[in-house]
Amino acid sequence: MRRALWGLAALVAYVAVAVWMPGSPSRPLFDAVGPPQPYKWVNPPPEFASGNQKPESVSHDVVLGPSGSDAASVATGDGQAAIVLREGTFAARSGQKAVVMKIDPLDPAPIGPPPQGLRYDGNAYRFTATYKQSGQDATLTQEATVVLQFPIVATTLLRLDGSTWTDLKANPVSVSLQIFSKTDKLGVFTAAGPPLDTRSPAKKKFPAALAISLGAAVAAVVAGLIARTRARKHRRDAPKEKGRRSS
């Protein structure tokens, strides 16, 4: 009974934390070690030009009900850009049955230079929403979460406001090469990171992390093996010792 009650508490706490987790598109847990797919560039740098494939767009109808739009997640087919919309993100309008949510990849270079000390990391993406029947622009009535994949290293997510980039408070996830942030309006977004030639500390850090990780992994396996061998020997010797003592 005690275990069941603790279990119930753990399950309720988990669901509550996941649902109310601030500023992130929740996953059941942040753990899966999946192989990253090759990034698809609109305009690839020379080192990535060979074998580059065209990035994908998406157009998706988000259903409108009397109290606004349904909850939806719209992602490009290659998974490089996505938006997570909560229920009621678009307001209901008479005669409108859906909002068309579109995501299109762009080359960020022609838009203008990135902010000082930053480098574009991957494509820019234009997020637009229009009422399906009238064709009028649909605006966000509450924050949505924009998720972008990046190819190298990104530390921030930028939104184009007029002709300047606004730095959004972003969460980069290095393992899955994704960055996400909440936004109160749609538009053009891109991931950005520090210039590669000034990343020498990170470059130096990488082999150290690799060496530490591999060394520690080997140490863990060896320690586990020794512990197992000792435990087996102990079990084997225990009856003999017992017999010797009783005789």
Place this chain on the structure above:
Amino acid sequence: MTVDAGVRTLREDARRAGALALLTACAGCIALAARPPVKGVAFGVTVAAGVAGLLAPAADERKASPLVSCAVTLLGVAAFASVRLAAAVPPAPATRAFVLMAVIAALAEELFFRRFLYGALAGWGAAAAVTGSAIAFALVHIPAYGTAVFPIDLAAGFVLSWQRWATGSWTSSAVSHAAANLMTIL
């Protein structure tokens, strides 16, 4: 051998076993925390931690009945599924490699955290084992995902460790963890 000498030998054995368990736990946690985001390497290190967790001796515990184990597993899977459904997050690409790696990584982590680490901490009581293994699980994921995901990984760690406590086995946690990983492609 005198009784005193026998007791001394037993104490020495226990001390050595404790030191080895501590070394396995620290080395495994450091290896997992320092996993570099490089294709194959992170996965290899995760598998190595799982092997360490499988090799290290685990305390024998009374196992729950199959019915209880099934119920506990289903509760964990249902909790992860409810979060997956509520989140409406875009699915990850469903390649065969992803599916295989997601399942193996889950099994490896459960072998380390719920079979070995939980078992090593169980000597201090169930509360220490559940809390310690859950905190370690959440901490090792911070370098890869950032501090923002610490609360959800800690809460998930508590669910998985509770499953271990309730069933007396790491398999219930492993099934739930693998299911949670696979849900990212749905």
